[in-house]
Each structure stands twice: as structure tokens, then as C-alpha cells.
Amino acid sequence: MAHHHSSLDFLLSRASTDNLVEPTPKGEQLRNILSAGLRAPDHGRMRPWRYTVIKGKHREAFAQVVLEAMERQEPDAPSAKKEKRRDRFSNMPMIIALGMHIVPDGKIPVIEQEMSVAAGAMNVLNALHAEGFGGVWVTGPFCEDRALLESLGLKDPHRLAGFLFVGTPEKPVEGRKRxxxxxxxxxxxxxxxxxDADAG
Structure with missing residues (x-):
């Protein structure tokens, strides 16, 4: 039972962080981490997960695609917010886009397909934690931008559940008190x- 106890402690110790530096997972290690996403519950074997990895010199070009999506989706966003987003997408060690390959009129409700993608993302975050890496899941109205989606191979009706920023935590991750x-x-x-949470 000791093994299970330490595994549970490990799960309880995971927390999101965006204080991330190199190195990032690569090669077989990255494939194994993303394979954990494919272990998520998947009613009807819809296999809705689509992971796109953005790293190295390609981050800056992708940050420009994100900025253009923001201009279209959030034209009134303050320029500081736009610059912060461009900076993060340019400088995070690795970005993983969480694509959702959705079948709208299939036998499985769309929400169940979306939940499978979300469960997969959580498995990936736990797998990153298991391998000594850190991550944070980010979203925003820009994730709805059709041109951005097309650049990630997600034609209509396929969508995006957001992005994971991935790297090595710069300092020990202090999880917010749950x-x-x-x-x-x-x-x-x-x-x-x-x-009790709903009382009052």
C-alpha cells in the first residue's frame, strides 16, 4: 500500500505554475507524456485529442498568430494585455495546443468529447509533474479565432481547449491552498x- 500512498501524495502536490525555464521534455519522454493524455476516458472511442507542440524558433512566429487572433477577437483589449500575451507565447519554453477534434452529429454528445479532451489535458499536466516538469493551462477569447484554429489543423467544427505552457519550474511550486x-x-x-460550499 505504501506505493499507492506515495502516488496519492504526488497527485496532491501538483499545482500550476508559469514560472518556467528550460529544459522541456523531448523525444520519447515528450511522446510518453502526451500518451498519458490518450489514457483519458473516451466514450465511444472518439479519440478527440489533437496536440500541437510549438517550441524553439517557431514560438515567435506563433506568438504573432496569437496576437493577430487577439486583435480580431478582443479588439478593445489593452495593449499591455496584448504585449504580455505575445511575450508569453514568444518566451515560454514550450507550448502545447489542446486541439479538440469534435464530431457534432455523432452518437456521443459533444460535451463528452470536450470532457475527454479536458481529462486528457489533466493527465498531461500530471505526467509533466511526474517527470519533474511544470505547466499551466491558459485560455481566452483568442482561442475561438478561426484563422488561429486553421493554423493548428483544426477546421470547423474542430476547436481548441486552450494551451499548456510547459517547462521546468524555476523555483519550487507552492500550490495555492486548496x-x-x-x-x-x-x-x-x-x-x-x-x-457546505453552497451554503449562504
């Missing part, structure tokens, strides 16, 4: 449930 589980769990005993 809420007490007692507020978010209940035991059903035949009566309607109320959660």
Missing part, C-alpha cells in the same frame, strides 16, 4: 443533498 474537501463532498442517504 479548499477543504469537506465542503465539496457529501454522502447520499436517500435525502436531497446540500453541500
Amino acid at each position: 479548499p477543504d474537501i469537506e465542503n465539496y463532498m457529501a454522502v447520499w442517504k436517500g435525502e436531497p443533498i446540500t453541500f
